[in-house]
Amino acid sequence: EDQVTQSPEALRLQEGESSSLNCSYTVSGLRGLFWYRQDPGKGPEFLFTLYSAGEEKEKERLKATLTKKESFLHITAPKPEDSATYLCAVQAYGNEKLTFGTGTRLTIIP
Amino acid sequence: DTAVSQTPKYLVTQMGNDKSIKCEQNLGHDTMYWYKQDSKKFLKIMFSYNNKELIINETVPNRFSPKSPDKAHLNLHINSLELGDSAVYFCASSLAKRETQYFGPGTRLLVL
Numbered sequence: 537e538d539q540v541t542q543s544p545e546a547l548r549l550q551e552g553e554s555s556s557l558n559c560s561y562t563v564s565g566l567r568g569l570f571w572y573r574q575d576p577g578k579g580p581e582f583l584f585t586l587y588s589a590g591e592e593k594e595k596e597r598l599k600a601t602l603t604k605k606e607s608f609l610h611i612t613a614p615k616p617e618d619s620a621t622y623l624c625a626v627q628a629y630g631n632e633k634l635t636f637g638t639g640t641r642l643t644i645i646p
Numbered sequence: 647d648t649a650v651s652q653t654p655k656y657l658v659t660q661m662g663n664d665k666s667i668k669c670e671q672n673l674g675h676d677t678m679y680w681y682k683q684d685s686k687k688f689l690k691i692m693f694s695y696n697n698k699e700l701i702i703n704e705t706v707p708n709r710f711s712p713k714s715p716d717k718a719h720l721n722l723h724i725n726s727l728e729l730g731d732s733a734v735y736f737c738a739s740s741l742a743k744r745e746t747q748y749f750g751p752g753t754r755l756l757v758l
Contacts, residue, residue: 567744579650579736579749580689621687632677632743633702636689 538563542624542637549614550645557609557640559624569607570634571600572623580623583609614644649673650750652737658756659727667722667753669737677701678720679738679747680712689736695720696743727757 541560549555561569568587572580584593586602593600597618599610609622621641625634650671659665671678679702680692694702695714709725720737734754738747 570746572749574687577752579738579751582746582748585746623689625689627744632694632696633679633691633704634689634747635691638686638688 538626538628538635540624540626540635540637542622542640544640545638546641546643548643548645549611551615552613554610554612554614556611557622557642559607559609559637560605561607561624561626563626563628563635565629567627567629567631569602570625570627571607571609572625574621574623574639583622611642614642616644616646618642619644650737650739650748652735652750652753654753655751656754656756658758660758661727661729663727664723664725665727665755666724667735667737667755669720669722669750671718671737671739671748671750673739673741673748675739675741675748676717677740677743677745678714678717679740680720680722681736681738681749683734683736683752685733693720693722701743729757731755732757 539562543558571583574580584600589604621639623639625636653668677696679694683689693712698714711723714720734752736752737750740747
């Protein structure tokens with residue numbers, strides 16, 4: 537069965553303090569790894585899809601990377617508006633469903 | 647322009663009642679999903695429809711019945727509601743099977 541583990545569970549950073557979120561996964565043939573952002577009381581908002589080891593994608597202060605066992609979401613010089621829960625999910629070949637991790641709750645302190 | 651919309655946003659009801667949640671997408675996607683997010687924020691797939699055909703049916707009590715009248719709509723009907731059904735239910739859609747999924751704002755269900 538596909539599994540996704542995210543760490544840390546919660547992370548508090550000062551504004552401008554860079555860090556990384558981890559997503560470890562086991563899947564029977566990875567088709568894609570997805571990162572979403574979820575604000576309180578809202579639905580997950582799509583950020584990135586990574587398909588193969590070594591791939592990287594960037595959006596503003598966020599950069600996602602992928603290896604054969606894990607993905608990192610690097611956040612550079614974060615701002616308070618980056619505070620949210622970040623969710624990681626995997627999709628296996630031949631399967632439509634996403635298997636989610638429990639998320640990392642990120643708080644950026646001004 | 648709302649891409650994936652759900653109604654109602656909040657639903658408070660008594661145990662034993664029957665209720666429905668509606669989902670509509672205006673993205674032209676042909677695959678739609680229902681997810682349940684529990685109190686620990688864990689998101690789990692329940693159902694998926696592709697072109698009105700059921701393609702995913704996870705281990706969900708048969709009190710839950712999805713219905714897709716057309717490609718743009720996927721509704722969720724829940725019979726005999728139980729306390730444990732309290733959660734946030736999210737609808738999502740994708741351009742095709744296995745493509746990126748886009749989520750709606752969620753329906754917060756509270757069963758008393």
